[in-house]
Amino acid sequence: MFATAARNAGKRLLEIRRSLIQTPQVTRSFSTALNYHIDSPDNNPDISWDFSDANKEKVREILSHYPSNYKRSAVIPLLDLAQQQHGGWLTVSAMNTIAKIVEVAPIRVYEVATFYSMFNRSKVGKYHLLVCGTTPCMIRGSREIEAALLKHLGVKRNEVTKDGLFSVGEMECMGCCVNAPMLAVADYSKGSEGYTYNYYEDLTPERVVEIVEMLKRGETPPVGTQNPERIRSGPAGGNTTLRGEPKPPPCRDLDAC
Numbered sequence: 268m269f270a271t272a273a274r275n276a277g278k279r280l281l282e283i284r285r286s287l288i289q290t291p292q293v294t295r296s297f298s299t300a301l302n303y304h305i306d307s308p309d310n311n312p313d314i315s316w317d318f319s320d321a322n323k324e325k326v327r328e329i330l331s332h333y334p335s336n337y338k339r340s341a342v343i344p345l346l347d348l349a350q351q352q353h354g355g356w357l358t359v360s361a362m363n364t365i366a367k368i369v370e371v372a373p374i375r376v377y378e379v380a381t382f383y384s385m386f387n388r389s390k391v392g393k394y395h396l397l398v399c400g401t402t403p404c405m406i407r408g409s410r411e412i413e414a415a416l417l418k419h420l421g422v423k424r425n426e427v428t429k430d431g432l433f434s435v436g437e438m439e440c441m442g443c444c445v446n447a448p449m450l451a452v453a454d455y456s457k458g459s460e461g462y463t464y465n466y467y468e469d470l471t472p473e474r475v476v477e478i479v480e481m482l483k484r485g486e487t488p489p490v491g492t493q494n495p496e497r498i499r500s501g502p503a504g505g506n507t508t509l510r511g512e513p514k515p516p517p518c519r520d521l522d523a524c
C-alpha cells in the first residue's frame with residue numbers, strides 16, 4: 268500500500284514538472300526571477316563589492332570567534348554586516364565576497380541568504396517596516412496595521428516609496444505576542460555604524476501612521492508598547508492581583524514536624 272502511494276505521488280510530481288516546463292509563461296517567470304537575482308543593472312556579479320575599511324575590522328573580529336577551519340560558521344553575522352553596510356539588502360557580489368572570505372563555494376552563501384527571511388535580496392527602504400503576520404498579532408489586528416501603512420505610504424508590500432525612505436514587509440512571530448500587534452523597524456538610515464532594529468508594540472492603525480511620520484521627520488519614536496496604560500508587558504491600567512503583602516499561613520505548619 269505504501270509502495271503504491273509513493274508511486275502515485277512520484278507520478279503526480281512528474282506530471283506537475285512536465286506541465287510547468289510546457290507552460291511558456293511559467294518558464295519565463297522562472298528565468299526572470301533568476302535573472303533578477305544575478306543579472307539586473309544594480310545586482311550582477313560584475314559589480315565589485317567589498318566591506319568598508321571600518322567593517323573589515325569587524326569582519327576580522329567576527330572571524331576570530333570561530334576556529335580557522337570553520338570560517339563558514341561566520342556566514343550569518345557576515346551577511347548581516349554586509350546588509351547593514353549596503354542599505355538593507357544583499358547583492359550577489361556581496362554574497363560572493365563573503366564566500367571568498369569564508370572560503371566556500373558561493374552557493375553555500377546563497378543558500379543561507381535565501382533561507383532566512385531577515386536577509387533581503389532586493390532593495391528596501393532606509394526604514395524597512397516589518398509587520399508581524401503570525402496568529403496572535405493577526406487576531407489583534409496586524410492586517411489593519413499593514414493596510415494602514417500601505418495606504419499611508421502608497422506602496423504595495425515589499426515595494427519601496429519613491430523617496431527611498433520606507434518599505435513594508437511581513438515577518439513571522441518576533442516573540443512579542445504579549446504586546447500584539449507589533450511592528451519591527453530595521454533602520455538602515457545611518458549605515459552599519461548606527462543600525463538599529465526596534466519593536467513598536469500594542470499598535471493601532473492611527474499610531475503606526477504617527478510613528479512613520481516621526482521617522483520621516485528624523486525623530487526616534489519611543490520603542491516598546493504604544494499603549495500609555497501599560498508598562499512594558501504589564502496589565503493595562505496596572506496590576507489587578509498580588510497588590511498587597513502575601514498573607515500567611517505558609518503551606519506547611521513547620522512547628523508540627
Ligand code: FES
Nearest residue numbers: 399404440443444
Ligand atoms: S505573533 Fe506577533 S510577535 Fe508573536
